[in-house]
Amino acid sequence: MAQLILNGVVTGLIVALPAIALSLTFAILKFPNFAIGAMLTFAAYIAWALNTLAGVPLVAAAALTLVLFPAVTLICDSGVFRPLRNRGPITLMVASMGLSFVLENVCRLVFGNDARNFDIPLSRPLRYAGLRINYEQIVAAGVAVAALILVYLILLRSPLGRAMRAVADNPDLAAARGIDDGRVIKATWILAGVLIAASSVLVGMDRAIDPQMGWNYIIVCFAAAVVGGMGSPAGAVVGALGMGIIGELATLVVDPNYRAGVAFLAIALVLLIRPHGLFGRREIKK
Amino acid sequence: MSVQPVTISNLRAGYGGDDIVNDVSFDVRPGEVFTIIGPNGSGKSTLIKVLAGIVPARKGTISLFDKDVTAMKAAQRIAAGMAYVPQEFNVFRNMTIAENLRLSTEFIGLRGRRGLAERDRVLAMFPDIAGRQSILAGNLSGGQRQMLAFACALISGPEVLLLDEPSAGLSPRLVGEIFQKVRAVNAAGTTVVMVEQNVAQALPISDRVLVLVNGAIRHQSTAEEIRARDDLHELFLGEA
Numbered sequence: 437m438a439q440l441i442l443n444g445v446v447t448g449l450i451v452a453l454p455a456i457a458l459s460l461t462f463a464i465l466k467f468p469n470f471a472i473g474a475m476l477t478f479a480a481y482i483a484w485a486l487n488t489l490a491g492v493p494l495v496a497a498a499a500l501t502l503v504l505f506p507a508v509t510l511i512c513d514s515g516v517f518r519p520l521r522n523r524g525p526i527t528l529m530v531a532s533m534g535l536s537f538v539l540e541n542v543c544r545l546v547f548g549n550d551a552r553n554f555d556i557p558l559s560r561p562l563r564y565a566g567l568r569i570n571y572e573q574i575v576a577a578g579v580a581v582a583a584l585i586l587v588y589l590i591l592l593r594s595p596l597g598r599a600m601r602a603v604a605d606n607p608d609l610a611a612a613r614g615i616d617d618g619r620v621i622k623a624t625w626i627l628a629g630v631l632i633a634a635s636s637v638l639v640g641m642d643r644a645i646d647p648q649m650g651w652n653y654i655i656v657c658f659a660a661a662v663v664g665g666m667g668s669p670a671g672a673v674v675g676a677l678g679m680g681i682i683g684e685l686a687t688l689v690v691d692p693n694y695r696a697g698v699a700f701l702a703i704a705l706v707l708l709i710r711p712h713g714l715f716g717r718r719e720i721k722k
Numbered sequence: 723m724s725v726q727p728v729t730i731s732n733l734r735a736g737y738g739g740d741d742i743v744n745d746v747s748f749d750v751r752p753g754e755v756f757t758i759i760g761p762n763g764s765g766k767s768t769l770i771k772v773l774a775g776i777v778p779a780r781k782g783t784i785s786l787f788d789k790d791v792t793a794m795k796a797a798q799r800i801a802a803g804m805a806y807v808p809q810e811f812n813v814f815r816n817m818t819i820a821e822n823l824r825l826s827t828e829f830i831g832l833r834g835r836r837g838l839a840e841r842d843r844v845l846a847m848f849p850d851i852a853g854r855q856s857i858l859a860g861n862l863s864g865g866q867r868q869m870l871a872f873a874c875a876l877i878s879g880p881e882v883l884l885l886d887e888p889s890a891g892l893s894p895r896l897v898g899e900i901f902q903k904v905r906a907v908n909a910a911g912t913t914v915v916m917v918e919q920n921v922a923q924a925l926p927i928s929d930r931v932l933v934l935v936n937g938a939i940r941h942q943s944t945a946e947e948i949r950a951r952d953d954l955h956e957l958f959l960g961e962a
Contacts, residue, residue: 595828598817602825605814608776611796612806613874614829 439567440684446573448660448680449580450642453635454653455660455672456587457628463604463667464624465517467528472632472657473650474539475512479505479629479636480645481543481552488555497554498637505636506629512539513625536650544647551644554637576638583634584673587627591669596623604667655696663703665713674714678702725788727752727882727913728773733782735772736937741780742768744937750882754929755904755914757945759921765937766917767809770886773915774806775799786882800830805880809887809917812871815860819851819870822859826874844873847906865896872903876912883907885916889923901927925949 454472461469469475482504486497516535520527559571591597602610603620611617639653660679664671679699686698706714728750736742742765750756760766771777773784775796784792786802794802813822823844827837845852848869851862859870868888875883888904889897897920905927908914918924925931928945941948948954 595833598821598825599829601817602814605816606811608771609808609812609814611776612774612808613826614797614800614878615825616795616797616829 437685437688440687441681442567442569443573444681444684445677446577446680447684448677449584450576450635450638451653451656451660451680452673452676453580453583453631453638455657455664455676456584456669457631457635458657459661459664459667459669459672460600460624461628462661463669464600464621465521465528467517467525467532468658468666470529470532470654471512471536471539473652473654474536474543475505475509475629475632475650476636476639476653477543477645477647477650478508478539479633480640480649481547482508483633483637483640484552484554484645485547488552494554494556494637494641498634501633501637502630505633506626509625509629509632510622513621540647540650547647549647551646553644554640556641572641576641579634579638583631587631587669590627596620600624656699659700659703663706663713665710665715668713668715671713671715725752726750726785727787728756728915729783729785729788730773731783731785733769733772733784734780735768735777736780737768737777742937743772745782746934746937746939747782748932748939748942750913750915751930753908753911753913755908755916755927756930756932757924757928758915758917758932758934759919759924760934760940762919764934766919766934767886768937769934770806770884770915770917774804774884776806776808797829800878800880803881804884805875805878805882806884807868807871807875807886807888809890813859813862813867813874816858818856818858819862820855822870822874823855823877826877830878832877840877840879844877847876847903848873864892865899868892868896868900869903872907876907880912882913882915885914885918887917887919889918889920894923897923921954 454476458469458472479501483497483501486492486500487494492500512535516531517528520531561568561570591600599610599615599620600623602613602615603617607617639649643649656679660675661672662675663678664673664675682702683695683699686695690698726749730749731747733743733746734741746769758766758769768777772779775791775794775798779792782792783790786799786804789802791799791802796806814825817825823841824837827833827840832840850866851870851873859867862870885904888900892900901923904914904916916924916928925945925948931943931945931948932939933941
């Protein structure tokens with residue numbers, strides 16, 4: 437059971453990064469970004485191309501992806517979301533679905549449908565106190581925890597984080613306090629891009645990269661963000677860890693193919709008790 | 723002739739396909755408390771949001787000390803000398819008093835020591851909140867939240883302060899305190915433009931009054947003149 441919990445924690449940490457990105461964009465831009473899965477796929481292909489086609493070592497390829505991919509999210513914003521900003525959340529959500537198909541098919545067109553892998557050597561798993569842990573899992577957990585600490589510091593300790601929280605809470609009041617929401621939106625997409633890029637590399641270290649890989653994560657990301665409370669980055673982390681651990685523990689009682697179902701059952705129970713998620717707030721309308 | 727702090731010419735604004743403010747023109751004189759009254763839905767709050775740069779003007783011009791600020795964003799209007807206190811939801815309730823004050827300085831170029839000095843200057847005017855900076859704004863009483871909102875707006879040292887219904891949701895005793903504070907801010911040299919529903923308590927502290935009905939100016943005069951009228955109720959409702 438301890439092994440399953442360990443695996444669940446690592447999976448949850450990896451999912452927590454795009455779940456925070458989803459939560460941040462929802463909090464500030466007020467729409468659920470259904471392109472999050474395709475964005476993750478696109479970022480993974482950038483890292484893969486740098487690593488295997490350009491021959492850049494994986495660590496350097498990952499670092500370059502962290503720099504390059506936020507430019508993609510900014511282009512997506514200025515090309516798709518910004519022109520529709522005042523059209524309401526449903527329009528933006530549908531636009532994100534369209535963007536998802538575009539990004540996925542760009543990957544398919546350029547790199548084909550074959551599964552790809554990073555150029556990383558095989559290594560034996562470590563054993564400690566009866567637990568088995570892969571090198572990739574250690575890296576994934578370390579990077580994810582570092583990213584979470586960074587996000588925490590940005591959101592709670594920096595002027596940018598205060599501005600992001602202010603715009604998420606009350607955009608008109610934020611404007612009245614001198615905060616430029618355009619800059620905050622750009623910063624949000626950059627931060628989301630970094631989180632998605634980091635997660636894409638960690639996912640790519642664990643499994644094959646293919647044009648459909650994002651679909652495996654989009655539902656889990658949404659589930660984590662919803663159970664944590666849409667718009668709450670801390671809730672997204674708790675939701676992702678919960679999804680990861682419950683999903684792994686479910687394999688003790690049901691076939692592994694159904695573990696996602698058990699996790700969704702747990703989500704349904706949480707939402708029955710707390711309709712706004714664990715950390716979500718009820719909207720106050722004037 | 724002195725330069726007017728605020729001059730509005732043929733202003734038109736609204737949401738969606740509808741104009742809420744229709745062809746409104748007026749000016750605000752230096753050092754006065756200029757109060758905009760009118761029934762619910764008359765466009766008062768929309769008008770003051772247009773002045774603050776929160777809602778864009780569709781037509782017409784807004785000038786601040788003869789400088790056209792119509793195209794400026796809210797942040798730029800703060801730099802030009804204007805500050806705005808919204809109605810009711812006017813502090814970030816999930817942030818502490820200290821965070822609310824800090825947020826009001828760091829995006830208008832008042833960082834570091836200058837920001838701290840401005841915070842101390844403003845807090846000296848609001849002793850109720852000065853000693854409680856680590857408390858979440860959401861845990862303050864309605865009156866204290868209003869004081870914090872005033873403090874946040876005054877931190878930029880505005881020459882024109884825009885207030886959207888400062889008495890909204892407050893008990894009669896607190897309304898008196900809030901209006902005293904408005905008078906004190908005005909006495910210190912700040913021109914005040916205030917939207918208010920509480921006519922009885924707003925008129926005594928006002929110099930001039932504008933009555934807005936259905937988005938258009940119904941009447942404009944000194945506060946004394948309005949107080950002397952027998953048909954204030956009809957005027958207020960747009961029936962006079």
